[in-house]
Amino acid sequence: xxxxxxxxxxxxxxxxxxxxxxxxxxxxxxxxxxxxxxxxxxxxxxxxxxxxxxxxxxxxxxxxxxxxxxxxxxxxxxxxxxxxxxxxxxxxxxxxxxxxxxxxxxxxxxxxxxxxxxxxxxx
Numbered sequence: 556x557x558x559x560x561x562x563x564x565x566x567x568x569x570x571x572x573x574x575x576x577x578x579x580x581x582x583x584x585x586x587x588x589x590x591x592x593x594x595x596x597x598x599x600x601x602x603x604x605x606x607x608x609x610x611x612x613x614x615x616x617x618x619x620x621x622x623x624x625x626x627x628x629x630x631x632x633x634x635x636x637x638x639x640x641x642x643x644x645x646x647x648x649x650x651x652x653x654x655x656x657x658x659x660x661x662x663x664x665x666x667x668x669x670x671x672x673x674x675x676x677x678x
Contacts, residue, residue: 603640
């Protein structure tokens with residue numbers, strides 16, 4: 556099944572991230588995503604923009620009508636503190652740019668880092 560995302564959001568993000576030399580593109584769940592180092596902080600998902608936010612801010616943002624928790628499948632529980640923000644026009648995300656920058660800063664912290672995978676012991 557092909558990934559579902561809006562091309563206008565990807566174009567918008569490519570333009571905005573052009574002035575951030577440390578931001579690199581990376582696929583996440585088959586969607587165009589953006590990372591700092593190896594840590595993804597944003598990606599285009601279905602009709603919105605998905606961001607990784609600190610838990611208190613995530614819970615606050617979910618009270619807005621234009622947000623939903625990110626679920627990588629319809630029958631799957633919400634994943635971490637990822638939130639999808641849906642706007643009718645890509646330029647409308649200008650009003651959310653502070654959240655994008657918060658997501659960028661958050662993934663560089665130890666709390667925003669992905670969980671470490673346990674290494675299997677070799678016999």
